[in-house]
Amino acid sequence: MKKAVLVTGASSGIGAATAKLFANQGYFVYLLGRNEERLQEVALSCPGGASLLKCDLNNEAQLDKYTKHLFERADTQLEVLVNNAGVFEQHTSQKDEGLDIWRKMFETNFFGSINLTQRVLPLLARHHQGSIVNVSSTLGLRPTAQTAAYSASKAAMINWTQSLALELGPQKIRVNCVCPGLVDTPIHAFHSLNSKAKEAALDNMKNLQPLGRIGHPEEIAQSIYFLGSQQSSWTTGAILSVDGGINLT
Ligand SMILES: NC(=O)c1ccc[n+]([C@@H]2O[C@H](COP(=O)([O-])OP(=O)(O)OC[C@H]3O[C@@H](n4cnc5c(N)ncnc54)[C@H](OP(=O)(O)O)[C@@H]3O)[C@@H](O)[C@H]2O)c1
Numbered sequence: 001m002k003k004a005v006l007v008t009g010a011s012s013g014i015g016a017a018t019a020k021l022f023a024n025q026g027y028f029v030y031l032l033g034r035n036e037e038r039l040q041e042v043a044l045s046c047p048g049g050a051s052l053l054k055c056d057l058n059n060e061a062q063l064d065k066y067t068k069h070l071f072e073r074a075d076t077q078l079e080v081l082v083n084n085a086g087v088f089e090q091h092t093s094q095k096d097e098g099l100d101i102w103r104k105m106f107e108t109n110f111f112g113s114i115n116l117t118q119r120v121l122p123l124l125a126r127h128h129q130g131s132i133v134n135v136s137s138t139l140g141l142r143p144t145a146q147t148a149a150y151s152a153s154k155a156a157m158i159n160w161t162q163s164l165a166l167e168l169g170p171q172k173i174r175v176n177c178v179c180p181g182l183v184d185t186p187i188h189a190f191h192s193l194n195s196k197a198k199e200a201a202l203d204n205m206k207n208l209q210p211l212g213r214i215g216h217p218e219e220i221a222q223s224i225y226f227l228g229s230q231q232s233s234w235t236t237g238a239i240l241s242v243d244g245g246i247n248l249t
Pocket of ligand 1: 008009010011012013014015032033034035036038055056057058084085086087088108112135136137138179180181182183184185186187188
């Protein structure tokens with residue numbers, strides 16, 4: 001049986017980079033996301049084989065269908081789950097904003113991961129070296145103005161990581177969390193600007209980073225791989241900031 005990883009939000013940014021890295025390390029990769037075309041593109045860069053799970057994390061019927069498929073696969077052994085999918089929007093906390101934005105951030109960034117994790121836990125427990133990596137954010141540790149719902153959903157991810165690490169230790173499942181800082185991916189409006197406009201948009205942000213630049217998806221993928229794989233076999237409940245030092249400022 002081939003060792004396998006399931007990466008959510010694998011169609012883009014950090015998830016795509018993570019899927020490719022695991023694939024290059026010999027893992028079979030289950031790629032979960034809603035955009036089939038982009039998932040297919042990522043699959044082409046996965047030499048060890050990949051299977052697409054075209055699925056909305058907020059749709060329980062779709063999750064049931066695809067997790068059933070995972071249980072039926074006799075050729076792979078799911079060792080790692082990367083709960084990476086997420087959405088980001090800025091907003092204020094004034095009354096006229098209502099709760100819609102809060103529900104949206106928590107639905108995908110938090111409840112979606114719980115939904116999926118509950119379903120695949122029996123698979124991860126089978127081989128006594130299962131591992132979960134949750135992707136939170138520096139904003140989950142230290143929020144900024146106009147990001148309350150996103151930051152709270154990411155703080156919940158951190159707290160859940162620690163609780164789950166305690167709960168699943170007896171089943172030999174490790175649970176860890178990566179908190180990325182500012183990374184150049186499509187989640188940010190600046191990502192799709194032309195290079196000159198992007199440079200201008202990023203100037204101020206770069207100066208705020210102790211390392212003087214923003215991050216690349218591949219740099220987050222390296223940390224996710226470390227925590228997901230047996231390279232970190234005695235690490236559980238860890239919250240790893242990968243953020244160019246911004247959490248210290
Ligand atoms: N980039 C940053 O600066 C940064 C910083 C801190 C934390 N993060 C976190 O890193 C993670 C990855 O973000 P990214 O920067 O790589 O952004 P991205 O390029 O926009 O990727 C987000 C991914 O999430 C998937 N997704 C969103 N909603 C989904 C849903 N309902 N069901 C299934 N998949 C869904 C998207 O796939 P589809 O569109 O195909 O559904 C996409 O693959 C997120 O959790 C984000 O909060 C990012």
